[in-house]
Amino acid sequence: MFLRSFRLTLAATASVMLMALALAAGNAGATSLSEAHTGFPVSVDQQSVIGTQASGVWIRNSYTDRCVVVPGGDNRNGALAFQYDCLNGVQDQRWRFESKGRDSEGHYLYWIRNTYTDRCLVVPGGDNRNGALAFQYDCLNGVEDQLWFLELKGADSEGHGLLWARNSYTDRCLVVPGGDNRNGAHAFQYDCLNGVEDQQWFLQG
Numbered sequence: 418m419f420l421r422s423f424r425l426t427l428a429a430t431a432s433v434m435l436m437a438l439a440l441a442a443g444n445a446g447a448t449s450l451s452e453a454h455t456g457f458p459v460s461v462d463q464q465s466v467i468g469t470q471a472s473g474v475w476i477r478n479s480y481t482d483r484c485v486v487v488p489g490g491d492n493r494n495g496a497l498a499f500q501y502d503c504l505n506g507v508q509d510q511r512w513r514f515e516s517k518g519r520d521s522e523g524h525y526l527y528w529i530r531n532t533y534t535d536r537c538l539v540v541p542g543g544d545n546r547n548g549a550l551a552f553q554y555d556c557l558n559g560v561e562d563q564l565w566f567l568e569l570k571g572a573d574s575e576g577h578g579l580l581w582a583r584n585s586y587t588d589r590c591l592v593v594p595g596g597d598n599r600n601g602a603h604a605f606q607y608d609c610l611n612g613v614e615d616q617q618w619f620l621q622g
Contacts, residue, residue, distance in 0.1 A: 473511030577619035
């Protein structure tokens with residue numbers, strides 16, 4: 418229902434929709450965020466990164482302004498995900514969204530695959546609690562706790578489309594602790610709560 422609650426002026430909506438259509442024409446066949454949210458317009462940088470992923474994207478927290486990372490020097494299953502300053506040229510901070518179909522409610526599902534380690538972001542399906550830590554694991558077909566969908570939650574003052582990254586199995590959101598705004602703070606899952614900024618992310622190419 419958040420789509421109905423979020424308001425844009427008519428002029429801004431028309432402008433963004435036109436730009437999104439132009440990008441969609443240039444990325445035929447790519448799954449766009451506007452498609453994933455039933456035609457709702459998103460900012461141009463959000464629209465483009467989902468279809469331009471050769472080098473991956475940053476997943477940047479709206480509150481802490483830091484990026485999700487897995488340790489490139491620890492390329493093993495189970496290595497924990499954490500936040501760190503977003504640094505150009507650091508490949509273990511970059512992720513690809515790989516389309517894995519849709520769920521029964523029509524959400525587009527994705528693997529979130531690290532471009533350096535080639536492993537997927539996961540929360541433990543057997544530990545469906547608030548606070549369970551996110552980690553990387555081999556990308557495996559049919560494993561639902563590796564699947565995520567994106568929910569648009571509005572835009573920030575710079576026009577970034579703000580997103581929940583919601584796990585398909587646990588139905589909880591990816592978060593970093595807003596009260597612990599330091600490099601190395603672990604990413605984990607928590608109930609998806611409106612108005613909680615440390616659960617909101619934007620993508621940057």
